[in-house]
Amino acid sequence: MGMHEFYITTYVLTCDECGTRYGEFGEYLDIPDLYQHAVSAGWQADDDHHYYCPEHWQFNCQTCGRRYSRPNPDTKEGAQWVETHGRDCPECIRKKNLAKFEEQAKKLEE
Helix, strand or coil, X not given: CCCCCCCCCCCXXXXXXXXXXXXXXXXXXXXXXXXXXXXXXXXXXXXXXXEECCCCEEXXXXXXXXXXXXXXXXXXXXXXHHHHHCCCCXXXXXXXXXXXXXXXXXXXXX
């Protein structure tokens, strides 16, 4: 008997923000199975086939509307972000913190 070559296609997801891969050990032979397991593991997927690991979920800033990434709110880090910063992007957070600092500095000058 001769040797036969055959190929098995496996699928992985890659975080569009940091490049982290999900399913890289070849355990997913079809896309729906990979997608279902990735979402269960805290990954985010959008309608345009962009995928984000639990550390880089995408949100729209409630203040400026800009899209930004932060941890999945179901994780400890993500819940801490929401508790501390609400739903603002890092730029709006900096602006708000600077405004508070300037307000406190004016009070100290009086």
